[in-house]
Amino acid sequence: MLTDPLPDTLDVRKAATRGAIARGTLKPLQLPRFRDLLAAGEGIIEAELTFSRDEEGRYVVRAITNSTVTVTCQRCLQPMPVQLHADSTLAVVWTDEQARQLPASLEPAIVTEEECSLRELVEDELILALPPFSYHEQADCNTVLADLTAEPEADGPPKKSNPFDVLAQLKPGDTHQE
Ligand SMILES: [Zn+2]
Numbered sequence: 001m002l003t004d005p006l007p008d009t010l011d012v013r014k015a016a017t018r019g020a021i022a023r024g025t026l027k028p029l030q031l032p033r034f035r036d037l038l039a040a041g042e043g044i045i046e047a048e049l050t051f052s053r054d055e056e057g058r059y060v061v062r063a064i065t066n067s068t069v070t071v072t073c074q075r076c077l078q079p080m081p082v083q084l085h086a087d088s089t090l091a092v093v094w095t096d097e098q099a100r101q102l103p104a105s106l107e108p109a110i111v112t113e114e115e116c117s118l119r120e121l122v123e124d125e126l127i128l129a130l131p132p133f134s135y136h137e138q139a140d141c142n143t144v145l146a147d148l149t150a151e152p153e154a155d156g157p158p159k160k161s162n163p164f165d166v167l168a169q170l171k172p173g174d175t176h177q178e
Contacts, residue, residue, distance in 0.1 A: 006047050006122065009115035012092045015051040016059040022049045022118055028069055031123040037130055039079040043069035047122045058102075059092040061109065061116075063125050071134045076142045086129035092116060 006024030015022070026045040028035045035041055045067035054060050064087045073080045090109040093099045099108035109121055135141070 006118055008119060009113070009117050010049075010051075011114070012051060012059050012061070012111065012116045016053045016061075016092075020051050022051075023047070026119065026122060030119060031126065034123050034126045034130075037071075037127065038069050039072040040070040043067060043081075045069070045122065045126065047118070049118060049121065054091075058106070060089055060106070061092055061121070062087070062089045063121060065122055065125055065129065067126060071130070073136045073141065074133045075135050078136075078142045080134060080136050080140075082131070082134050084126060084129040086125045088125060088128075090121070 004024045006026050007022055010020070010022055014020075024047060026047060027041070028038055028043050028045065029041045031045075045065060048064045050062045050064075052060055052062075065084065067084045068081055069084065070079045071082045072078070088107065091102050091106040092111055093102070093108050094111055096110070099110055102108055109116075109124070111117075
């Protein structure tokens with residue numbers, strides 16, 4: 001278990017040239033965009049970033065993260081722990097033009113400052129690793145499923161039309177646009 005905090009920033013060119021490895025831990029509260037997707041701020045994130053140059057002279061970083069964080073169960077809406085593991089290799093670039101020139105096999109990590117923010121790099125990886133929906137194991141779910149699945153009374157009032165039916169008629173791709 002790692003305990004040292006991850007350094008905030010790093011000079012990628014120097015780090016890659018000497019093959020540096022940055023390791024350390026972060027807390028969700030240090031990553032506001034990621035934290036916004038979680039049910040609670042507790043949890044721990046371990047990150048290991050290995051910098052190198054590839055045979056084309058590109059600056060690459062292999063980012064491995066292991067984390068345990070709390071998300072919301074989409075069935076019972078109670079918090080639940082989820083473990084995330086991500087392992088990806090990114091090419092560090094400083095301009096959009098450099099990003100466009102990368103082969104399709106390499107994801108760009110665009111660095112806007114001279115130094116690379118390791119937190120933002122890790123945060124982007126965590127956001128990608130987070131599943132869009134999480135559910136407890138059925139037996140662990142805290143919801144009273146009987147309430148949700150109960151048959152409506154036969155002599156009850158006529159069912160009102162559900163405004164969400166309109167959403168259901170949209171094509172799947174249309175419902176998640178912002
Ligand atoms: Zn649940």
